Structures are given as structure tokens and as C-alpha cells.
Amino acid sequence: QVHLVESGGGLVQAGGSLRLSCVVSARTFSWYAMGWFRQAPGKEREFVAAISGSGDIKFHANSMEGRFTISRDNAKDTVYLQGNSVKPEDTAVYYCAADPRLSGASTERDDYDYWGQGTQVTISS
Secondary structure, eight states, X not given: OOEEEEEOOEEEETTOOEEEEEEEEOSOGGGSEEEEEEEOTTSOXXXXXXXXXXXXXXXXXXXXXXXXXXXXXXXXXXXXXEEOSOOGGGOEEEEXXXXXXXXXXXXXXXXXXXXXXXXXXXXXX
């Protein structure tokens, strides 16, 4: 089984930065593409960023204007999401997810088989 645990959420002032981490318990972490999604109250879960198993392919949601960056450290079985110049509209529960594909990465929520429990991020104005 694959188990994901996010951390790093909390209260951040608008204009500040955040860094979320997701530790993954899996037989071989590098076999999984990883994604970050978020869900604000009353809204659907939306794509934020994705990264391939080797880390050579990355996608970021255009709507977030380059303010979020995904990365991974396969030696630590961890994927990260760095957010800069955050805004109140970035307030959401942030989820990491794992997709067992050997190459590439997906921006589609339905392609991800395993999900963490989520971490709340609140941006104050």
C-alpha cells in the first residue's frame, strides 16, 4: 500500500511564502508521479502542480501565475510544494497524490490512485 502524509500547512500572511511537504511510504517512490491539488470551501478540487517520478517533467497550473513550484527528493521519499507571493484566494486544503506511472505526469485528478489526508493553508489579508 501507499501512504501519504502532508505537512507544512498553517496560517500565512498575504505576500508571504509557504512550503508544503508530503512524505510517501511506497515500495519504490520514484515509480510514482506526484501531484498537488487544493480544495477551497464550496469549490471543486483543482490541480496545482505535478512532477514525474524522476523529477524531469513538471507541470504547474497556469492560473497560479508561476507562484507555486513543485519538487521532489527521491532519497527522502518526499515531494514539496513551494508557494511564493501567496494570496487570500490560495486558502484551501492542499492534498498530495501519487500516480503509479513509469514516465510523465498527469494534471488530471482521476489519474491519481493515492491521496494524503490534506493540510489546511490559510492566507490572511
